[in-house]
Amino acid sequence: EAGVAQSPRYKIIEKRQSVAFWCNPISGHATLYWYQQILGQGPKLLIQFQNNGVVDDSQLPKDRFSAERLKGVDSTLKIQPAKLEDSAVYLCASSKPPYEQYFGPGTRLTVT
Amino acid sequence: GDSVTQMEGPVTLSEEAFLTINCTYTATGYPSLFWYVQYPGEGLQLLLKATKADDKGSNKGFEATYRKETTSFHLEKGSVQVSDSAVYFCALSSGGSNYKLTFGKGTLLTVNP
Numbered sequence: 001e002a003g004v005a006q007s008p009r010y011k012i013i014e015k016r017q018s019v020a021f022w023c024n025p026i027s028g029h030a031t032l033y034w035y036q037q038i039l040g041q042g043p044k045l046l047i048q049f050q051n052n053g054v055v056d057d058s059q060l061p062k063d064r065f066s067a068e069r070l071k072g073v074d075s076t077l078k079i080q081p082a083k084l085e086d087s088a089v090y091l092c093a094s095s096k097p098p099y100e101q102y103f104g105p106g107t108r109l110t111v112t
Numbered sequence: 113g114d115s116v117t118q119m120e121g122p123v124t125l126s127e128e129a130f131l132t133i134n135c136t137y138t139a140t141g142y143p144s145l146f147w148y149v150q151y152p153g154e155g156l157q158l159l160l161k162a163t164k165a166d167d168k169g170s171n172k173g174f175e176a177t178y179r180k181e182t183t184s185f186h187l188e189k190g191s192v193q194v195s196d197s198a199v200y201f202c203a204l205s206s207g208g209s210n211y212k213l214t215f216g217k218g219t220l221l222t223v224n225p
Binding site: 003004031033035040041042043044045048056091093095097098100101102103104105106 | 116146148154155156157158161201203207211212213214215216217218
């Protein structure tokens with residue numbers, strides 16, 4: 001069974017630029033999560049989808065972050081414009097609740 | 113709100129030493145508890161879990177027991193190996209309609225030969 005796929009693995013941008021991350025969950029997993037992991041901290045949930053609907057986006061900075069999950073499968077997370085404090089690893093996870101979440105390898109974003 | 117506090121690292125041990133990483137939590141209701149591991153350059157992997165009080169999760173020689181009275185879920189291993197070097201995260205999920213995970217800050221473990 002293929003795992004959660006994410007791309008790109010690494011991205012370096014300048015502040016005020018925009019960036020997008022892509023996630024392909026495990027086949028059949030209806031729930032998809034995006035987490036932000038700042039260096040030295042645990043992952044923090046940004047947004048959770050159930051199929052293509054948003055379940056929780058309470059910690060998503062909506063003035064600059066957006067996410068969508070078209071057709072209830074792949075998802076993209078966008079930052080526009082990026083700030084220095086957005087430097088982090090962005091993790092995508094998927095699950096078939098109430099079972100465990102499976103994580104992708106993450107995208108490491110550096111904002112200079 | 114939900115929170116997880118885990119032992120600050122880094123932790124450095126010699127091979128075959130005993131490992132304990134402390135984890136305590138604050139949550140409403142009866143959360144499920146997890147330990148995730150992140151090996152260098154890899155994504156998070158579930159190491160073990162417990163879904164109710166007094167449950168013991170175990171995997172790869174690691175164990176943790178869900179202690180409701182002390183709100184704790186400490187990770188232990190009797191004899192660590194160099195290959196156990198990684199970052200370990202304690203996490204909880206309060207369930208309901210939202211299975212999001214709340215993580216601790218992580219503990220870096222380095223095992224020397």
